[in-house]
Amino acid sequence: MSLTKDQVHQIALLARLQLEERQFDDVVDKLSRIVDFVDQLQSAPTDDVTPMAHPLEQSQRLRSDVASESIDREAIQANAPAVKDGFYLVPKVLG
Amino acid sequence: MSTDAGPLHVRTLTELAQGIKEGDFSARELTETLLARIAAKNERLNAFVTITGEQALAAAASADEARSSNRAPPLNGVPIVHKDLFCTRGVLTTCGSRMLENFVSPYDATVVERLKCAGAVMLGKTNMDEFAMGSSNETSFFGPVTNPWNEKRSPGGSSGGSAAAVAARLTPAGTGTDTGGSIRQPAALTGTVGLKPTYGRVSRHGMVAFASSLDQAGVITRSAVDAATLLGVIAGFDERDSTSVDHPVPDYVAGLARPLKGMKVGVVRQHFDEGLDPQCGARVREALEVLRQEGASLVEVDLPNLALSVPTYYVVAPAECSSNMSRFDGVRFGHRAENPKDLLDLYCRSRGEGFGAEVKRRIMTGTYVLSAGYYDAYYLKAQKVRQLIVQDFRNAFREVDVIAGPTAPTPAFALGEKTDDPVTMYLNDIYTIGANLAGLPGISVPCGFADRLPVGLQLVGNHFAEERILNVAHQYQLLTDWHKACPEGFE
Numbered sequence A: 001m002s003l004t005k006d007q008v009h010q011i012a013l014l015a016r017l018q019l020e021e022r023q024f025d026d027v028v029d030k031l032s033r034i035v036d037f038v039d040q041l042q043s044a045p046t047d048d049v050t051p052m053a054h055p056l057e058q059s060q061r062l063r064s065d066v067a068s069e070s071i072d073r074e075a076i077q078a079n080a081p082a083v084k085d086g087f088y089l090v091p092k093v094l095g
Numbered sequence B: 001m002s003t004d005a006g007p008l009h010v011r012t013l014t015e016l017a018q019g020i021k022e023g024d025f026s027a028r029e030l031t032e033t034l035l036a037r038i039a040a041k042n043e044r045l046n047a048f049v050t051i052t053g054e055q056a057l058a059a060a061a062s063a064d065e066a067r068s069s070n071r072a073p074p075l076n077g078v079p080i081v082h083k084d085l086f087c088t089r090g091v092l093t094t095c096g097s098r099m100l101e102n103f104v105s106p107y108d109a110t111v112v113e114r115l116k117c118a119g120a121v122m123l124g125k126t127n128m129d130e131f132a133m134g135s136s137n138e139t140s141f142f143g144p145v146t147n148p149w150n151e152k153r154s155p156g157g158s159s160g161g162s163a164a165a166v167a168a169r170l171t172p173a174g175t176g177t178d179t180g181g182s183i184r185q186p187a188a189l190t191g192t193v194g195l196k197p198t199y200g201r202v203s204r205h206g207m208v209a210f211a212s213s214l215d216q217a218g219v220i221t222r223s224a225v226d227a228a229t230l231l232g233v234i235a236g237f238d239e240r241d242s243t244s245v246d247h248p249v250p251d252y253v254a255g256l257a258r259p260l261k262g263m264k265v266g267v268v269r270q271h272f273d274e275g276l277d278p279q280c281g282a283r284v285r286e287a288l289e290v291l292r293q294e295g296a297s298l299v300e301v302d303l304p305n306l307a308l309s310v311p312t313y314y315v316v317a318p319a320e321c322s323s324n325m326s327r328f329d330g331v332r333f334g335h336r337a338e339n340p341k342d343l344l345d346l347y348c349r350s351r352g353e354g355f356g357a358e359v360k361r362r363i364m365t366g367t368y369v370l371s372a373g374y375y376d377a378y379y380l381k382a383q384k385v386r387q388l389i390v391q392d393f394r395n396a397f398r399e400v401d402v403i404a405g406p407t408a409p410t411p412a413f414a415l416g417e418k419t420d421d422p423v424t425m426y427l428n429d430i431y432t433i434g435a436n437l438a439g440l441p442g443i444s445v446p447c448g449f450a451d452r453l454p455v456g457l458q459l460v461g462n463h464f465a466e467e468r469i470l471n472v473a474h475q476y477q478l479l480t481d482w483h484k485a486c487p488e489g490f491e
Helices: A005-014 A021-043 A073-077 B013-021 B027-045 B053-068 B110-117 B160-167 B184-190 B224-234 B278-293 B306-327 B343-354 B357-370 B376-399 B422-429 B433-438 B466-479
Strands: B048-051 B079-083 B121-126 B174-178 B193-196 B216-221 B264-268 B297-301 B402-406 B442-450 B453-461
Touching (some): A021 B357, A021 B376, A021 B422, B013 B027, B013 B053, B027 B048, B027 B160, B048 B160, B053 B121, B079 B110, B110 B174, B121 B160, B160 B174, B160 B184, B160 B216, B174 B193, B184 B442, B193 B224, B193 B466, B224 B442, B224 B466, B264 B278, B264 B376, B278 B453, B278 B466, B297 B376, B306 B357, B306 B376, B306 B433, B376 B402, B402 B466, B453 B466
Parallel strands (some): B079 B174, B264 B297, B264 B402
Antiparallel strands (some): B048 B121, B174 B216, B193 B216, B193 B442, B402 B453
C-alpha cells in the first residue's frame, strides 16, 4: 500500500468527505493503486520542460468591469436546502 | 421522400430536418413517434434520467407553427437529447448524481440555448457516469445504461446515455461532453459517430465542470454529416465562457465534399502495440486501407509518450476535479445531510452522502496530488509530461493532416467487468486521452464489428481542424455502411 490509513483520513478531511467505516479499507486499497499507477510519471525525463498551462497557449481574456446580465436571486435560491430572507442558512458558526 | 427513407426513427437528423421543411411530416408527428419509442425501449436501456414529453410536444407545436408562417430556423422541429450535465432551465440537471438529484437550473447552457434557437426539440436528459467521471456508465446514481447491441455490456461512458439513445434510434442525435474520451469511446462502443471539438471551440457555459482544462462539449449522431450540421450550430465564441475561443466558424457541411486524394493520414506506431484487441486492430487496419484506396496516403508517425498520457490525465483531471467539486457544499444547492452538528459536519456528511465512490476517489486523488509536499512530484510533473505529449502531436501534425487509429482498445466490455480495479477502467481511454491533454478535435466513426459488437475508428485533427476530420469521416462513410448498422430489436 502506498498510502496509509492515516494519510487517507487526512486527505478525506482536507476534501471534506466523510467516508463510511466499512468502506474504508477498500478506499485505501483503490487510492493506493491509483497513486502507484500515476507514480510511473516519475521516470519521465522533464528537466528542461516548462509545465503546460493551457492547451492553446492563450491568455486569459478580460472584460470591462461593468454589470451585465444576472439571474434573479429567488430563482437561484430555489435550489438551496435552507434559506431565509435571501440568506443561506447554516449551523451556528460562532458560540 | 417519406416512403423511401424508411420509418421516421431510422432517419438521420439531416433527413428529418428536410422532411419537416418539405412538409412530409410534422414536428408533432415526429416527436410523438420518438416519445413512444422512448417509452417502449428505455426500460431496457436506462438511457434517460428525465423524459421531457410535455415540453417536447409544446416545442414541436411551435416548430409546426414556425413552418406554416415561413420563419423556420435551420433545425426546425428536429429532435435532440442532452447529456444530463448541460443545464436546462426548468428541467432537472442531475449529472447522474445523488448530489444533484433535485437540482433545477435557473438557466440554459449555451449549447442548449443555441440548439433551442435553431429549432431543435429536446426529448429528454440522458444518463451518464456521475459528474462524467467514468468510462462505462456504471458510476451513475441512476444505475448503468445498457448497450443496445448487447444488454449485458456497457455502452461506454461517460456520455453513454446519449450514445445508447442514438444507437437505439430513440433520437437522431444527442449532446455529450468529452474530458478524456467520454464522447468518442461510447460512440465507438455503440456504433455511433462521436465528435469532440477543439478545446474552446464550443462554449462550456452551463456545462457542469469536471476538469476545466480538458472538458469540451460535442455531439453523438449516426452520420458525419449530422455531426457537421450540429457543430455549425453549437460552435462559436461565447463571452460567458472565459476559455471560449473567438475563431471563425466555417461551413462544416460544405467542407465534407473534398476528395481524399492527396490527404496524409498518420498511423501511430504505438496504437498497434499490445493492449489492442486483435479484432479491433484488424477492423481499424481495414478502414485505413479504405482511405488509402481512395487516394489518401498512410504515413507512419510516432507518439512516443502515448503510454504516459493516462497517468498524466489521472493527475491533471482529478486535481481540477477536486477544485471544481468543492462548490458542492450542502449550502447553496445540492444534497444536504440532515441535522448537522456544526458546519464541518454539514460539509463532510453532505458530500459523503451525495457523491458516489468513483467521484470520491477522484476528489481525493486530486486533493492528494495538490497537497503540500506532493504538488511538485505529481501535479507539476504531470503538467510537464503533458507538455511532452503536446509536443509529440505538434511533431506529428507537421507530417500529416489527420491521425487515424482505434478509439478504444476493445469492443464493449461486460457490465461489472472492470469495476473492481479503477486503473483497468482508466486504461480504456488510452487512445482518446491524448486529444484532451493537447486540446485537439477528435471523432469516432463505426468501422465494423468484433464478436458482433461495434468497433470505432478515431480521427484526430490539429487545433480547429474539425472540418478536416469531419471531411475524412464523411468520405469514409460514403464508401462504407457500418454507420447504418442497427442493433437487433431496435430496427
